[in-house]
Amino acid sequence: MNSLLTIALFWLLSGTTAHNYKNVALRGRATQSSIYFEVLWGYLSAAIHANDGNVDSNFMHGSCSSTNIEDSAWWKVDLLEPHKISHIIITNRGDCCGELINGALILVGNLPENNGNNNPRCAEIKDMPSGSTQTFKCYGMIGQFVNIILPGKRVHLQLCEVQVFGVPVNS
Secondary structure: OHHHHHHHHHHHHOOOOHHHOEEHHHHOEEEEOOOOEEOOOOEEOOHHHHOOOOOOOOHHHOOOEEOOOEEOOEEEEEEEEEEEEEEEEEEOOOOOOHHHHOOOEEEEEOOOHHHHOOOOEEEEOOOOOOOOEEEEEEEEEEEEEEEEEOOOOEEOOEEOEEEEEEEEOOO
């Protein structure tokens, strides 16, 4: 009984409980290596579609970002200040082509050089089915930039939502 009370007290007094973490990507500035424009339907797949709070996985609804087909395509959100990142939740495209994201790296750090693609790895997306949402733990990594890159692949990078849960380092 004493150990249960101690654990509960520790949880209540700790400064970074789970409920303190918010989706800080919503206020961040998203960019990507290129912007895919679908001519027939006129869809502009800007980076901001991946951190707008809309988890719809249907690309045709205009809620996803996409780069052109290119080598090592990347997407980045600048959180505007360093954050302690707990976890990142990614929603994959659901209406087609979901396998394209497999092999992507999730990077977190403070280095702006090379568009943030030199930052340390939080996780790798190994096998993410179409339309699925997966959580990737970053275990308190510190960073202002969160990148997703497909190193060494020549494909579109398509993301329907990227949620970054963290707290500012200076809070």
